[in-house]
Amino acid sequence: MTDQTLCPVARAEAVVGDRWTVLVLRELFARNHRFEEIQAQTGGTPQMITARLKTLEADGLVTRRVYNKRPLRHEYHLTEKGEAFFPVMMALRAWGETWCKSPREGRAMKYTHLVCGKPAGLGPVCESCGEPVRRADMVGERTPKYQRERDARWEAFKATR
Amino acid sequence: MTDQTLCPVARAEAVVGDRWTVLVLRELFARNHRFEEIQAQTGGTPQMITARLKTLEADGLVTRRVYNKRPLRHEYHLTEKGEAFFPVMMALRAWGETWCKSPREGRAMKYTHLVCGKPAGLGPVCESCGEPVRRADMVGERTPKYQRERDARWEAFKATR
DNA sequence: CTTGTTACTATGATTTTCATAGCAATATGG
DNA sequence: CCATATTGCTATGAAAATCATAGTAACAAG
Incomplete structure (x- = not known):
């Protein structure tokens, strides 16, 4: 996916080159950390939001933080890499x-x-x-x-x- | 598409929220103005490049400039809006x-x-x-x-x- | 034991993207 | 003139992503 290029723009775009991804990040910067809020304010379908949060986590921009066990519930927070965006x-x-x-x-x-x-x-x-x-x-x-x-x-x- | 939102990030993403679009813009900033060069350096298929250049033109970031009549050939250049990116x-x-x-x-x-x-x-x-x-x-x-x-x-x- | 809350997952239709190939219009070389 | 090269696309069918809609899981509250 990174295409093995030295170009930092291409590298960055491989991670954040997607409308939903950026909108999810916008919500996290706005301190909306819950799935529901992110979904509501971005207007994405649940699968879109799930998928973006998953790749954002895999790419190291987002961490999941437990805010409730039983039922297990997570909040999504920006990492240092995410904040740097x-x-x-x-x-x-x-x-x-x-x-x-x-x-x-x-x-x-x-x-x-x-x-x-x-x-x-x-x-x-x-x-x-x-x-x-x-x-x-x-x-x-x-x-x-x-x-x-x-x-x-x-x-x-x-x-x- | 703009979703009738006041959010400038969402507005911007409706225009440039796409990997190919940003890579095309990168090439234009790098002063590569020909279709072929843009295609080669972004690695996109011709339809991808055609489509992005078309929407970029429709969105006012890019203008086509004739550099050769017979056969008719165009160069793609950034407008003020494009340069502002x-x-x-x-x-x-x-x-x-x-x-x-x-x-x-x-x-x-x-x-x-x-x-x-x-x-x-x-x-x-x-x-x-x-x-x-x-x-x-x-x-x-x-x-x-x-x-x-x-x-x-x-x-x-x-x-x- | 019914309703509510939160965070998803499932499904089938629709749309987009991809790889591959081809074409049009002209210039160039023999 | 005729074959080959150049440039900028278009066409086509397969593959992948996205969408709208619905449903589920796990519990809490009343």
């Missing part, structure tokens, strides 16, 4: 906000840079203070519109079971 | 180099930051001078090993026609 997510987010939406639709998230206490913006460096932003130095908050969208998806999901 | 490529490259390869395999590319004349490294800011790096401010050079790999792929491709 954060800059890609942020770059993808920036591109998506800038080029895949009309400005009047509004943002999905607002990030605050804890180091300076001001908005972090979309770039790899804080738009307020110019420092490179790390995940640990930011808090993200959903805009009301996006929060409503997610709530609605959850309700719709629950209604079908 | 560069930070994602760099972030993906950084993650791939760091997490999808053993260090002894070596790098595929060396980038020089033209502003300071020193190596740019893997991050969003130049490792030598600390300035955010833009595509126009960098020159990339393939490492000998990676160049040989590409030459070999081209030879192998040519040999089958």
Whole structure:
């Protein structure tokens, strides 16, 4: 699958070059660790989610953590390798906000840079203070519109079971 | 397809959430503009490449440019929207180099930051001078090993026609 | 002992992708 | 002129992935 190439983009794509995989990672970065939540917010079928979580685990981006024995239940968490994917997510987010939406639709998230206490913006460096932003130095908050969208998806999901 | 979501990651993935698409973009960033070269270096079948180039054009990342009439031949070039994808490529490259390869395999590319004349490294800011790096401010050079790999792929491709 | 919760698995239809082959339009060499 | 090469695709049928829909397993709560 890796095609035995030296190209890091090809190597990365062999792991994360799939829509569902990235959406699952998005949910994990959003601190949604349960199967059901991931399924509801990505809109994937259970087999899709199961399959992606399995390969993400095999590829070392995700670990399963028991949160309940009897019945055995797991939460899915990012490993260091998974966390390291954060800059890609942020770059993808920036591109998506800038080029895949009309400005009047509004943002999905607002990030605050804890180091300076001001908005972090979309770039790899804080738009307020110019420092490179790390995940640990930011808090993200959903805009009301996006929060409503997610709530609605959850309700719709629950209604079908 | 966009699923009518406000999430920029989902929006972006609807466009570039596919292995072949990203590999095609990689070749365009590498200034390979011909169908044949893209096919050879990505390893895709002609229909894959045709299909991706078509959707990339429809999504506004790529334009076709006539380089020869009679027979009519096109080159594929990145639009502004396509060029704007560069930070994602760099972030993906950084993650791939760091997490999808053993260090002894070596790098595929060396980038020089033209502003300071020193190596740019893997991050969003130049490792030598600390300035955010833009595509126009960098020159990339393939490492000998990676160049040989590409030459070999081209030879192998040519040999089958 | 019925209903609810969570995390899946099973199944058959549909869609996508793959490998292999071929074609169209022209340039080039003899 | 006629055969071969070049470039950029299209066609075809087999194989694999994905989808919608339904169901199951293992327990908890009432």
